[in-house]
Amino acid sequence: GNSVTQMEGPVTLSEEAFLTINCTYTATGYPSLFWYVQYPGEGLQLLLKATKADDKGSNKGFEATYRKETTSFHLEKGSVQVSDSAVYFCALRVLETNAGKSTFGDGTTLTVKP
C-alpha cells in the first residue's frame, strides 16, 4: 500500500532560520508528491508539487525535490517568517491506482518566533 512518513513535530524556529521538514514515502506505482499547508482553523492549501523523479517544486520560498532513490520529498526554506507558522502535510497520489486518492502524512506543526 501507500504511506507517507513525516518528521514529527512540533518544530519551533526563530525568524530567518533554515527549515527542513523530512518526508519519506512508500508507494505502489509511480506517485506524484505534494506539500500542503494548513493555517489554524482552515483547510489545506497546496504549497508545491512534483510529478516525476528529480523534479523540484517551489513556491513562496519553499522547495522540495522528488528523490526516487531515497523515496523522499523533504521540504526546505532558507529563511522562515512568523507568517509561515502552520501545519505542513506531505502527501502522495498514484493516479493509476486507488482511484487517484491522496495519502497524507500526519502533519508537522511549525511555529516561528520573532
Next chain:
Amino acid sequence: GAVVSQHPSWVICKSGTSVKIECRSLDFQATTMFWYRQFPKKSLMLMATSNEGSKATYEQGVEKDKFLINHASLTLSTLTVTSAHPEDSSFYICSLRGTGAYEQYFGPGTRLTVT
C-alpha cells in the same frame, strides 16, 4: 484554482441530533468530491468519495448510514452526520478534484462539536 466553500464553518449540536454540512464549488463543476475527517493534531482521514449523480464510495470502517453523503449537483455535495455523538466531534474537510490530473482543492473545513 477552484474556490471551495463549506457551510457552516463551525457547529455545536446536542447528542442524538443530525447535522448537515454543505460543500460548494463556487467556480468549478466538480464531478468528484472527497470528504475527510481530521482529528486534533492528526492527518486527514478519507471518509468517502462522492460522484455527482451516484452513490458515494465509503472507505473501510466508515459507517455509510451514519455519514450520509449526497452529491446532487456538480457544485454541491453534502455530508449529514446522523444521530451525532460526542465521538463524532471533529474537523470535516471537503475537497474536489480538478480537471488536471494533479489538482485537488480543499474547503476551509467545518468544526463539529457534539455535546
